[in-house]
Amino acid sequence: MAKPDHRLPQGGRINRDKPLSFSYDGAVYQGYEGDTLASALLANGKRLLGRSFKYHRPRGALSAGVEECNALVRLESGGYVEPNARATLVPLYQGLSAKSQNCWPSVDWDIQAINGLAARFLPVGFYNKTFMWPSWRFWEGFVRRAAGLGEAPEAADAQEYHKRHAHCDVLVIGAGPAGLMAALQAAGSGARVILADEQEEMGGSLLWEQDEIAGIAAAEWVRSALGELAAQNNVTLLKRCTATGYYDHNLIVMAERVSDFLGPKAPVDVPRQRLWKVRAAQVVLATGAIERPLVFPNNDRPGVMLAAAVRQYLNRYAVAVGQRVVVACNNDSAYRTALDLQAAGVEVVAVVDVRADSQGSWVNQAKSAGIRILNNHAVTNTKGRKGVTAARVAPYSGETPGVARWLDCDLVAMSGGWNPVVHLYSQSGGDLDYVEADGVFVPQGRDYIQTAGSVNGRWLLAECLREGAGAGVKAAQTAGFEAAAPAPENASADTLKQGPTLPVWKLVDESSDKQWIDFQHDVTLSDVELAARENFISVEHFKRFTTTGMSVDQGKTSNINGLATLAQVLGKAIPQVGATKFRPPYTPVAMGALAGPDLGPFYRPKREMPCHDWHAAQQGDFDDAGYWQRPSCYPLAGETRQQAIKREALMVRRGVGLFEGSPLGKIEVRGKDAAEFLNRIYMNNVPSLKQGHIRYALALNDAGAITDDGVFTKLGEDHYLLSPSSAAAERFVGSLEEWHQTAWPHYEVIISPVTTQWATLTLAGPKARQVLQKLDADIDFSKAAFPHMAFRSGALEGVPARISRVSFTGELSYEVNVPASYAEALWRRLLQAGEPEGIAAYGLEALIILRLEKGYLHIGADTDGNTIPDDIGWGAPARKKAVDYIGRRSLDLPVYCQGRRLQLVGFKLLGGRGEQCIEVGAHSIESADTASGMRSTGFVTSSCFSPHLNQPVAIGRIEDGRNRQGEVVALYYDRKTCRAEITAPVFYDPEGERLHA
Amino acid sequence: MQQIDCPWCGKRNETEFSCGGELISRPQDALGADDKAWTDYLYFRTNTKGVHTEVWRHTFGCRQWFKAERNTLTHQVVNTRKLSEETGEGHGDHG
Ligand SMILES: [Zn+2]
Numbered sequence A: 001m002a003k004p005d006h007r008l009p010q011g012g013r014i015n016r017d018k019p020l021s022f023s024y025d026g027a028v029y030q031g032y033e034g035d036t037l038a039s040a041l042l043a044n045g046k047r048l049l050g051r052s053f054k055y056h057r058p059r060g061a062l063s064a065g066v067e068e069c070n071a072l073v074r075l076e077s078g079g080y081v082e083p084n085a086r087a088t089l090v091p092l093y094q095g096l097s098a099k100s101q102n103c104w105p106s107v108d109w110d111i112q113a114i115n116g117l118a119a120r121f122l123p124v125g126f127y128n129k130t131f132m133w134p135s136w137r138f139w140e141g142f143v144r145r146a147a148g149l150g151e152a153p154e155a156a157d158a159q160e161y162h163k164r165h166a167h168c169d170v171l172v173i174g175a176g177p178a179g180l181m182a183a184l185q186a187a188g189s190g191a192r193v194i195l196a197d198e199q200e201e202m203g204g205s206l207l208w209e210q211d212e213i214a215g216i217a218a219a220e221w222v223r224s225a226l227g228e229l230a231a232q233n234n235v236t237l238l239k240r241c242t243a244t245g246y247y248d249h250n251l252i253v254m255a256e257r258v259s260d261f262l263g264p265k266a267p268v269d270v271p272r273q274r275l276w277k278v279r280a281a282q283v284v285l286a287t288g289a290i291e292r293p294l295v296f297p298n299n300d301r302p303g304v305m306l307a308a309a310v311r312q313y314l315n316r317y318a319v320a321v322g323q324r325v326v327v328a329c330n331n332d333s334a335y336r337t338a339l340d341l342q343a344a345g346v347e348v349v350a351v352v353d354v355r356a357d358s359q360g361s362w363v364n365q366a367k368s369a370g371i372r373i374l375n376n377h378a379v380t381n382t383k384g385r386k387g388v389t390a391a392r393v394a395p396y397s398g399e400t401p402g403v404a405r406w407l408d409c410d411l412v413a414m415s416g417g418w419n420p421v422v423h424l425y426s427q428s429g430g431d432l433d434y435v436e437a438d439g440v441f442v443p444q445g446r447d448y449i450q451t452a453g454s455v456n457g458r459w460l461l462a463e464c465l466r467e468g469a470g471a472g473v474k475a476a477q478t479a480g481f482e483a484a485a486p487a488p489e490n491a492s493a494d495t496l497k498q499g500p501t502l503p504v505w506k507l508v509d510e511s512s513d514k515q516w517i518d519f520q521h522d523v524t525l526s527d528v529e530l531a532a533r534e535n536f537i538s539v540e541h542f543k544r545f546t547t548t549g550m551s552v553d554q555g556k557t558s559n560i561n562g563l564a565t566l567a568q569v570l571g572k573a574i575p576q577v578g579a580t581k582f583r584p585p586y587t588p589v590a591m592g593a594l595a596g597p598d599l600g601p602f603y604r605p606k607r608e609m610p611c612h613d614w615h616a617a618q619q620g621d622f623d624d625a626g627y628w629q630r631p632s633c634y635p636l637a638g639e640t641r642q643q644a645i646k647r648e649a650l651m652v653r654r655g656v657g658l659f660e661g662s663p664l665g666k667i668e669v670r671g672k673d674a675a676e677f678l679n680r681i682y683m684n685n686v687p688s689l690k691q692g693h694i695r696y697a698l699a700l701n702d703a704g705a706i707t708d709d710g711v712f713t714k715l716g717e718d719h720y721l722l723s724p725s726s727a728a729a730e731r732f733v734g735s736l737e738e739w740h741q742t743a744w745p746h747y748e749v750i751i752s753p754v755t756t757q758w759a760t761l762t763l764a765g766p767k768a769r770q771v772l773q774k775l776d777a778d779i780d781f782s783k784a785a786f787p788h789m790a791f792r793s794g795a796l797e798g799v800p801a802r803i804s805r806v807s808f809t810g811e812l813s814y815e816v817n818v819p820a821s822y823a824e825a826l827w828r829r830l831l832q833a834g835e836p837e838g839i840a841a842y843g844l845e846a847l848i849i850l851r852l853e854k855g856y857l858h859i860g861a862d863t864d865g866n867t868i869p870d871d872i873g874w875g876a877p878a879r880k881k882a883v884d885y886i887g888r889r890s891l892d893l894p895v896y897c898q899g900r901r902l903q904l905v906g907f908k909l910l911g912g913r914g915e916q917c918i919e920v921g922a923h924s925i926e927s928a929d930t931a932s933g934m935r936s937t938g939f940v941t942s943s944c945f946s947p948h949l950n951q952p953v954a955i956g957r958i959e960d961g962r963n964r965q966g967e968v969v970a971l972y973y974d975r976k977t978c979r980a981e982i983t984a985p986v987f988y989d990p991e992g993e994r995l996h997a
Numbered sequence B: 001m002q003q004i005d006c007p008w009c010g011k012r013n014e015t016e017f018s019c020g021g022e023l024i025s026r027p028q029d030a031l032g033a034d035d036k037a038w039t040d041y042l043y044f045r046t047n048t049k050g051v052h053t054e055v056w057r058h059t060f061g062c063r064q065w066f067k068a069e070r071n072t073l074t075h076q077v078v079n080t081r082k083l084s085e086e087t088g089e090g091h092g093d094h095g
Helices: A037-043 A111-117 A126-130 A136-146 A177-188 A218-230 A260-265 A307-317 A333-343 A361-368 A423-427 A461-478 A525-533 A539-546 A559-570 A591-595 A612-617 A641-654 A674-681 A726-742 A768-773 A820-833 A844-853 A875-880 B035-043
Strands: A015-024 A027-033 A072-075 A082-086 A097-100 A161-173 A193-196 A235-238 A241-247 A251-257 A273-285 A289-291 A304-306 A324-329 A347-353 A373-375 A377-383 A390-395 A405-408 A411-415 A418-420 A432-435 A440-443 A449-451 A516-518 A621-625 A628-633 A657-660 A667-670 A694-700 A706-716 A719-724 A750-753 A758-764 A791-796 A799-804 A813-819 A902-910 A923-925 A936-946 A951-959 A968-973 A976-983 B003-006 B010-013 B018-022 B051-057 B065-071 B077-082
Touching: A015 A037, A027 A037, A037 A307, A161 A177, A161 A461, A161 A591, A177 A193, A177 A218, A177 A273, A177 A461, A193 A241, A193 A273, A218 A235, A241 A423, A273 A461, A273 A591, A289 A307, A304 A307, A307 A324, A307 A333, A307 A411, A324 A333, A324 A377, A324 A390, A333 A347, A333 A361, A333 A411, A347 A390, A347 A405, A361 A373, A377 A411, A418 A440, A440 A449, A449 A461, A516 A525, A516 A559, A525 A539, A525 A559, A539 A559, A612 A820, A628 A641, A628 A844, A641 A657, A641 A844, A657 A820, A667 A674, A667 A726, A674 A719, A674 A726, A706 A726, A706 A791, A719 A726, A726 A750, A726 B065, A758 A768, A758 A820, A768 A813, A799 A820, A813 A820, A844 A936, A844 A951, A902 A936, A902 A968, A936 A968, B003 B077, B018 B065, B051 B077
Parallel strands: A015 A097, A161 A193, A161 A273, A193 A235, A273 A449, A304 A411, A324 A347, A324 A411, A347 A373
Antiparallel strands: A015 A027, A072 A082, A072 A097, A241 A251, A251 A273, A289 A418, A347 A377, A377 A390, A390 A405, A432 A440, A621 A628, A657 A758, A667 A719, A667 A750, A694 A706, A706 A719, A758 A813, A791 A799, A799 A813, A902 A951, A902 A976, A923 A936, A923 A968, A936 A951, A968 A976, B003 B010, B018 B051, B051 B065, B065 B077
């Protein structure tokens, strides 16, 4: 085990009583509870942590936080893999295992680093240009192998993810000084407050800056503030919870890492992550700021780090990343790094400041502490193969005489100022203002969002605390709570002063390939210049051409440097170039968290019919019919599917079969206007139907097209039961409600869908009556007492039953409806009673054959959005009914009264062999001469081989079909043509004798 | 995701609703309407750029249809009313 040599002997927020061992690229290291993977690796002297995307340049951690663009690792193995994890955000746990990415065979010796040597061959836009010739396909293989950040896991995710919806009055995002103050003030008003923070601990910069509040150390103040919040019932504290998306009306999506900090050893009953969707009356964004890198040649070497990150590693994790540090800056805050390093015994070689001077408090402290300050100077290059060994320092703007020289160092701590984290604000649709003095974009403010702290460009602690308190009060008040204006806050640091920042975008004049702007996507200053030369001057085009800010880090460190550089090249002001729009997510979200528990059987709920358990026990095949699981057939032992389907179809023709049709639509319509209302819905006459009878009916849309067929039954006075087809059951209810509410609200009717309350068990076949008559019933099933299209209700085996004599098979048939809970018992009873008749269950496939033999339509398959009643032989009744029903007026439009319309016909295959069928989708063509083009005059919509008739049967629609029966047509399908005779669309029992048996 | 103010239930997530298109009125005397009036009703819409009145339904809620004034540029639903209530812009009542 390597001995940590960069760990300071004391200090930091790590728990030295809890050492943790972990592995990185196979080697075992030690860290402490409270470390991140990055801080533990840095403590162990590992600073080469990754290779860059395009050139495979050696890279180390740039930051200590969410903006990390270099230190990406692959965590764990098997079902626990997480690619592209930012080492700066991975809390260390015992046994953690991480691998470097984007390098082969190892991070220290990487073959593709050769790309770096050939950098001039891979300028920005190289995908768009180079791979044009000879074709993209030629190049794809090469590029795919080299492209991509990280590798997708091979195994399924072994962890669980949850989702949660929540509402609150005030959602505070960010628990740094401004966010904590906002939460305290809002909570005090009694508002329901959620405080969310992405870090392992709440407190933000207060956890590591050497600040004091109200006379106590900042971290102490955080502890007491959190204690105060936790004690209130109206406050929810969510640490490890990143707000990633801001949607309309203050809907915030947040990803909470519930047990990531435990790694694969987390208890199985604890989800890994939880996705929150919070609807907040008011949102306080206290999202802080991210330090901006400086752009200079070789600014990407391991050992070039953001200055505040150096400070954070030092103060929070007790890690001295370097021993001899050059601080490069354009603002006061970096001086704190120099001061803290010096206090910790680390050598500060120099502070290299592009500004002429500053009278800020920290600068003055640095001067008094004897730290060497080089004003009007800039770092202009670095040296070192796998880490910085020296920094070149040269006069900036030529004002200070002197020549460039190299300063030996092992760390460059850089600060180019700060970028407010305006991502969520921008996602909300908010506009940004540009503050020239600091070179930053800040929120303009919206009435349902408060912003506070450094997201507003406030850099001093006292300002952040004050603004946070004000935002908390305003948010609570706007949400309708009484909140007192806060007492002037107790910020010790009130007396601190800061000198002005000098925004700089470029530190050396020559343009060089090696000045990095986007570290993760390897976009350099010269790439930006090239993009401008090629006229990609709109900031959104520029972004996509150069891919600046389009990687995993979404440009947290690169966006502003990129667009500022573009502005400079174009000679425009930065606000004229503008910022690109920020889009969700703020940070990558695990796919598992987005999916949550809606996986596998929970992805889409399945509907099981009341007798499902019986069907499942037969090991039949289930078809997805909408949400319903329906058996397609019930093969016996040794039977193929085809054999089973054929047997079931013949059984119904010769004996009796039992079918579960429970998904069949059932809608009760009641009320004094029920008949009149339904007369407007159906094409068929409703008021003339007598009680206890059933009528077939077509429903049209107002354009005249058939939308469904079914039957309706008159149950009683002003009481109807509608049976639309299974597929249309829900849609038809919606349509009834729509017409009732929008067109005829004065009709007194109540529409009640009861599809799932009643199970439908259909007995079909010439012996169906015999079976029913064996059951204990108070219904007379005789032919005279219970004819075709009649309805009876009563008790069947003591169970309330509604029985309809309707048929979709062409045989004598009873649809027996009983309350769903009795279905399986009745099902078994019917099978038992029918045993002497050879009864068995039949599935959907047999039903499809039976209905086709009889020429019964399947609306939507045999018809389409242009099919009107006349096309299927219902023209006369449709026109005869003079009432304004839905679709009636359209039937008189010229388009429906003229020309050779497609009419329903049957097709008899001529010269077929064996069980050959006509293909569904075959078109009737005028000539088979493909060269001169083929005109379709109609097509086949349903087709099968009829086991009962021992011949293929098919129906379809063809021009003027009713007048062309007996004619032979050519049917074309997939380069083959067959001949068929046009027939009537009924192949079985055209007289209906079996139906009325 | 925006919230839409159902006149019957109050503010609910947009995913609970479905849009039925521009508010139109079915001719009272449909059988007496000439072909042009009827096909205008069937097929022709104003396709407004900006705020116009639509019918929406609280499908996964009270299942009621209602009027919604929506800005077709921003997708913002700015106002909702029951079908029986007049709209501000003099659109005909839906039936
Ligand atoms: Zn509602």
